[in-house]
Amino acid sequence: MQPLEVTLALPCYNEEGNIQHVVRESVQHLEEFGRPWEIIVIDNASSDTTREKVRELIADDPRIRLVAHESNRFYSGSCQTAVRECRGEYLAIMDSDRQFTIADLPDFMQKIEAGDDLVFGWRVVRNDPFFRKAVSWLFNTLAWIWLGVSVHDLNVGLRVMNRRCIEAAEFRFRLNFANPELYVRAKQAQLNIGEVSIQHFERTEGAVCHNFTKSLALFVNVNKYLASLRSELRAKSSMVETGSSHATLNASNAA
Secondary structure, eight states: OOOOOEEEEEEESSOTTTHHHHHHHHHHHHHHHTSOEEEEEEEESOSSSHHHHHHHHHTTOTTEEEEEESSOOHHHHHHHHHHHHOOSSEEEEEOSSSSOOGGGHHHHHHHHHTTOSEEEEEOSSOOSOHHHHHHHHHHHHHHHHHHOOOSSOTTOSEEEEEHHHHHHOOOOSOSSOOHHHHHHHHHHTTOOEEEEEOOOOOOOSSOOOOOHHHHHHHHHHHHHHHHHHHHHHHHHHHHHHHHHHHHHHHHHHHO
16 A cells, blocks of 8 residues: 555534535645545534535545534634644645635645645635635734735645645644644744745635624734734744854854
8 A cells, every 4th residue: 555645624613514615626636636645524513414415425525524623723723723633744724614625735745845835725816705805915014014924825725735734733722723723833943935926716615704893803913913913923033043153153163
């Protein structure tokens, strides 16, 4: 048996109208990619029939697994489960709302094989309502201000990492965000981070609700979250610089 190379993790919450389509389409693209794979569906305590839909698929293909949270652990908790359960050398985490496709995996792998450890997708052409685009723009702007993020689309729902990044990844904050912390953990581990343009599709099933009050509260929480991550990033950078200075001093004394 060939060693497992690619794990595709699909976090989901109340995606009964999308999950079977996403999994079946992903199986097709992973087969075309031609490397041994597995799919892990991570159900975050859905209240609909998402789990039953996944179990129907598992009956036909044992390479599909279901990890079911009994309580909602937020999006970051689902990503932590993805990291823990991953058996492949490469991990792709993709939203289950049919707005992304794992058909873009070869482009991610090209970047990783060229030296990147973590690659974020970039929705150059984004098929979302104006309000969602505006919220995402604000999120990315705040991430640039607080963390100096170098990628264009930190709020994206598709990212791929290698084993070095999988082992460095840790999600300590329980929020419906994961990419800023993933970015910071990769930076702390001195890993290479890249991005690649991807396809993006209009959401056809399921509802996404936004209103001004929720968006204002989100803005406040995001600022606190990013500020905490910046403190961690700066603390780690200071430790690295101190260690480097000590090594230089010791080398000078030895000479």
